Amino acid sequence: MFLISSCHNKLYFQEHVEINGLWHKDSVKQLSFNVSNTEQLYEMSFLLETNSNYSYRNIHFFTVVVGSDSVSILDTISFSLADLRGKSLGKGRGNLKRYKVPLTMGSFPKRGKYYFNIKQGMREVFLNGITSLGLSIKEVNEQK
Numbered sequence: 001m002f003l004i005s006s007c008h009n010k011l012y013f014q015e016h017v018e019i020n021g022l023w024h025k026d027s028v029k030q031l032s033f034n035v036s037n038t039e040q041l042y043e044m045s046f047l048l049e050t051n052s053n054y055s056y057r058n059i060h061f062f063t064v065v066v067g068s069d070s071v072s073i074l075d076t077i078s079f080s081l082a083d084l085r086g087k088s089l090g091k092g093r094g095n096l097k098r099y100k101v102p103l104t105m106g107s108f109p110k111r112g113k114y115y116f117n118i119k120q121g122m123r124e125v126f127l128n129g130i131t132s133l134g135l136s137i138k139e140v141n142e143q144k
Contacts, residue, residue, distance in 0.1 A: 068112025
């Protein structure tokens with residue numbers, strides 16, 4: 001049995017894509033990263049920043065992760081941005097709120113370049129209030 005301790009995990013990759021407030025439903029945002037160690041365990045988190053023009057308590061994304069062997073993994077990511085009373089669950093003061101949502105923990109099957117493609121899934125032609133989104137990947141250190 002082992003315990004995974006996240007307090008000493010090393011940042012492997014982090015990148016943001018600016019959206020500047022309006023995100024068209026057909027616009028795909030792409031982040032790419034290289035994997036060289038297939039035995040390493042990684043923790044992936046989704047990063048999001050909104051402004052006061054975002055009017056929903058939740059958000060939905062459609063994601064496609066394409067690996068170095070062209071195999072795709074499709075997923076829908078949904079999470080709450082505010083509680084039932086409308087209070088933001090994000091960090092930050094004033095107009096901008098930041099959210100970090102854990103996605104998954106695991107290893108990558110092959111070395112090479114991976115692409116993380118993201119579309120908004122809110123059924124709005126133009127989704128208002130999203131300023132940026134990103135991906136954070138940390139190397140997980142296992143401690144027994």
